[in-house]
Amino acid sequence: MLPTTSYRTAAFVEAARQIGVELTVASEQPSTLEAANPAGLLTLDFQSPERAADDVHVFARKQPIQGVVGVDDDTAIVAAFIAERLKLKGNPTHAAEAARDKHRQRQMLADARVPIPRFELHMLSEDSAEIAKTIRYPCVVKPLRLSASRGVIRADNPQAFIRAHGRLKTILAQPKAAACGEPAWHYLIEEFIPGYEVALEGLVVNRRLHVLALFDKPDPLDGPFFEETIYLTPSTVPAGLQAAITQCAERAVRALGITEGPVHAELRYNENGPWLIELAARPIGGRCSAVLRFGEGESGKGVTLEQIILRHALGMALPSLQRERLAAGVMMIPIPGAGTLQEVRGLAEAKGVPLIEDVQITAHRGERLVPFPEGSRYPGFIFARGETPSAVEVALRAAHRKLTFELIP
Amino acid sequence: MATEIRITAEPIDNQRCKFVLNVPVLAGGVRRFTAPDEAKGSPLAEAIFAIPGLAVSELIVSGNIITVVKQSSAPWQAVGKPVGVAIRTALASDVPPVAVSPKPSGAVNDDALYEQVAKVFDEQVNPMVARHGGRVELIDVQDAVVMLRMGGGCQGCGMADVTLRQGIEGMLSQLVPAVRGIVDITDHTSGANPYFQAAKK
Numbered sequence: 001m002l003p004t005t006s007y008r009t010a011a012f013v014e015a016a017r018q019i020g021v022e023l024t025v026a027s028e029q030p031s032t033l034e035a036a037n038p039a040g041l042l043t044l045d046f047q048s049p050e051r052a053a054d055d056v057h058v059f060a061r062k063q064p065i066q067g068v069v070g071v072d073d074d075t076a077i078v079a080a081f082i083a084e085r086l087k088l089k090g091n092p093t094h095a096a097e098a099a100r101d102k103h104r105q106r107q108m109l110a111d112a113r114v115p116i117p118r119f120e121l122h123m124l125s126e127d128s129a130e131i132a133k134t135i136r137y138p139c140v141v142k143p144l145r146l147s148a149s150r151g152v153i154r155a156d157n158p159q160a161f162i163r164a165h166g167r168l169k170t171i172l173a174q175p176k177a178a179a180c181g182e183p184a185w186h187y188l189i190e191e192f193i194p195g196y197e198v199a200l201e202g203l204v205v206n207r208r209l210h211v212l213a214l215f216d217k218p219d220p221l222d223g224p225f226f227e228e229t230i231y232l233t234p235s236t237v238p239a240g241l242q243a244a245i246t247q248c249a250e251r252a253v254r255a256l257g258i259t260e261g262p263v264h265a266e267l268r269y270n271e272n273g274p275w276l277i278e279l280a281a282r283p284i285g286g287r288c289s290a291v292l293r294f295g296e297g298e299s300g301k302g303v304t305l306e307q308i309i310l311r312h313a314l315g316m317a318l319p320s321l322q323r324e325r326l327a328a329g330v331m332m333i334p335i336p337g338a339g340t341l342q343e344v345r346g347l348a349e350a351k352g353v354p355l356i357e358d359v360q361i362t363a364h365r366g367e368r369l370v371p372f373p374e375g376s377r378y379p380g381f382i383f384a385r386g387e388t389p390s391a392v393e394v395a396l397r398a399a400h401r402k403l404t405f406e407l408i409p
Numbered sequence: 410m411a412t413e414i415r416i417t418a419e420p421i422d423n424q425r426c427k428f429v430l431n432v433p434v435l436a437g438g439v440r441r442f443t444a445p446d447e448a449k450g451s452p453l454a455e456a457i458f459a460i461p462g463l464a465v466s467e468l469i470v471s472g473n474i475i476t477v478v479k480q481s482s483a484p485w486q487a488v489g490k491p492v493g494v495a496i497r498t499a500l501a502s503d504v505p506p507v508a509v510s511p512k513p514s515g516a517v518n519d520d521a522l523y524e525q526v527a528k529v530f531d532e533q534v535n536p537m538v539a540r541h542g543g544r545v546e547l548i549d550v551q552d553a554v555v556m557l558r559m560g561g562g563c564q565g566c567g568m569a570d571v572t573l574r575q576g577i578e579g580m581l582s583q584l585v586p587a588v589r590g591i592v593d594i595t596d597h598t599s600g601a602n603p604y605f606q607a608a609k610k
Contacts, residue, residue, distance in 0.1 A: 004605040006607060032541050033577070036537065037576055040575040351418055357423070364602070
């Protein structure tokens, strides 16, 4: 299931071709060519997983479906409902829903004593000035449903909290955010956990978590907003701590009841050990998966994350889940400011930096760029591969310095 | 004074890379080469196929874009420079860098296929994609491989690959089964008005 907003369309379509399986692409809006290829293109209501599962059940009478994959937060739930209905490999629906709902996820993790920040659920309609008097600082306000740290704001004192609350309320009142209904009326207030942040990419096979990659995030994520930048793998975190981080993620997977498929987790660690910040039952977002290559593959080029996910969903033999020897990294290009994009200069120079494999500008000319926390759409991605994570990091930063974004306010 | 040649390498993946020039290499049409033998008479293609260790398996030249497909696992960052040198050398020569397309020979009649594919595009594909402000332009057919370019809402669209692989490819396999493949030569990064836009999730 590929939402029309997915960055991962090309990667999954290509993965299906590579492993030689027939693909039916379901999206939430109709393809213009759906009538011409009714077996290969399908429209589903991703906001109504049960209805989507009913529709696929009918569809599958004519076009048998042997595996189902959701690629983002919403479609991970739809995939679980379809898997249950068609008796395919997938997560239980309650597990997928728990992973999607930040409050429910935290309740279940807390019940299982997985280390997570203290949290409170509030309604946006509550008086922020009254709440500000009762909470501990620093804290983080967090919407229940938005992705990519959109709307996530740190507050160090009551005044900052009241401002953060006001900004979040405005963000959640926007039509697309408000469309999710009740979750857009609530938000979380979380304890801010200081520490070093890492991201864990994994595949759950029959309830067992296999770590595919652990990414360092060398840029501090201390707020007030939480815009991601660089991911580097392999992690330079000491081996013992990596084991503790993995155990923490394993406990979270068990606590939520996730049994199959990709997971992406964000964790922090400090003197008290690892903390689970978020866990999603989906693969890494954006175009970041392009940095991951596994084994050597039939062609000697390694296989992609998307090939592994499709193979797993179809019950095909899995290749080696060992990541390649080289270090790799991706930079989500920071949003350069608010304005309408006119031009990106320095692309050739950025691509010419040693170790840089690619620079992809995904924002288009004339697009309005909106900084965090209101925005969340990165203008592009930079990819690098090299002998060491530090060399890759240097290359990513050097390439980024070559880029100039011309904006009209 | 000769125009300074600027070349921008745009890797599609580790096997394929577009080299976009500020000057045209082949005005009108497309040339596709799949072996060194086919490159004879086209100095640009000969030079790129001859780069040691690159193992070029396909080369497509259209307008100011040269798409190179290699089998070598070396990253484009390492092997892009020799390609740039080959391009500059070929363009500096008095000989046309790419010879005009030879007449089709053998069993595949590309002209006939072109007509059939053009009919499918005109009568079926384009009326459908026009609903999203898109269009698909047939550039050429060579050795039964269709070269196309997407425009309007399709250029840079987040679902362009779905339109191509699940839509157009499927239609052609049914309606013009002699077609052996499709190559999209669109510069999707230049799309100014894509119908669907991606957002990180």
